[in-house]
Amino acid sequence: MTQPRTEEETAVTEAAAPGRRQARRRAGLPRAVFLGLVAIFMLTPLYVLVVNAFKPQEEILANPFGLPLGALTTRYLSHALHNPQFNIVRGYAVTILFVVAVNVLSVVLAGPVAYVVARSPRRRYRLLLLTFLAGTFIPGQVLVIPVVYVLKTLGLMGTIRGFVLFETALTLPFSVFLYAGYIGTIPATLDQAAAVDGAGRLRTFWKIIFPLMRPVVATMVILNTFSVWNDFVNPQIILGPGSGLYTVTTGVYAAVSQYSTDYSVVFPTLLLAIAPLLVFFVVMQRHIISGLTAGATKG
DSSP: OOOOOOHHHHHHHHHHHHHHHHHHHHHHHHHHHHHHHHHHHHHHHHHHHHHHTTSOHHHHHHOTTSOOSSOOOOHHHHHHHTOTTOOHHHHHHHHHHHHHHHHHHHHHHHHHHHHHHHHOOOHHHHHHHHHHHHGGGSOGGGGHHHHHHHHHHHTOTTSHHHHHHHHHHHHHHHHHHHHHHHHTTSOTHHHHHHHHTTOOHHHHIIIIIHHHTHHHHHHHHHHHHHHHHHOOHHIIIIIOGGGOOOOHHHHHHHHHGGGTTOHHHHHHHHHHHHHHHHHHHHHHHHHHHHHHHHHHHOO
């Protein structure tokens, strides 16, 4: 049984507490300085983009790091929003369509596969998981040329279906790996109870297991959204200018390519392109960490 502390011991502890706090502050100072320097390094390009989106060409060339000298104006953003070379609102709509389609297909395909892999004790399913994991080490750009030939053979080149299928295939390796790791932390007794009640494996997954996967699914949706929104090479090659379909990134390229030296067009257009993604990240960033760590802490 723990003996109560005497008044002298309590006084010594209280006297030593400020010293320990100061020692922790001193130990944490290098870490805070390092993180501050990294944050400045990472945020400087964003700062340059934001401040120059509200400045005329002369100010941008004279002082790209300075704040606007005159009154703050949204004239340049308005011009970018109504750029005849690219309808950015339509670009938003097309990109969001791709994002939703890829996320839905990724969940529908990767979820059941991960469930089978996680629940089966057979060695061949572990090898299947390793095969999916190997796919995460292959850069998507390396696959573009072979995929182009496959899509041409299937008649899907330059179509929405071909692009969505390719983007979905790129998400599957990491999705299956992450889902399988998370499902492995969910007690198998839930499956057994569902089987006793007469539920099949497919129904067990969608009705019982899948609702418990909400944190990791949210994480993959966020990561897939970033990937599809920021992708430039794949839509530029697979869709192509002839399709008339522009995502945000390919549309920005088409809009600013002939005005590449007119920074009063370039910076506002780029800001409009990334603004929705920045807002989405700020709102959803906590789900990324919680989803990636949930499988490690769930018992």
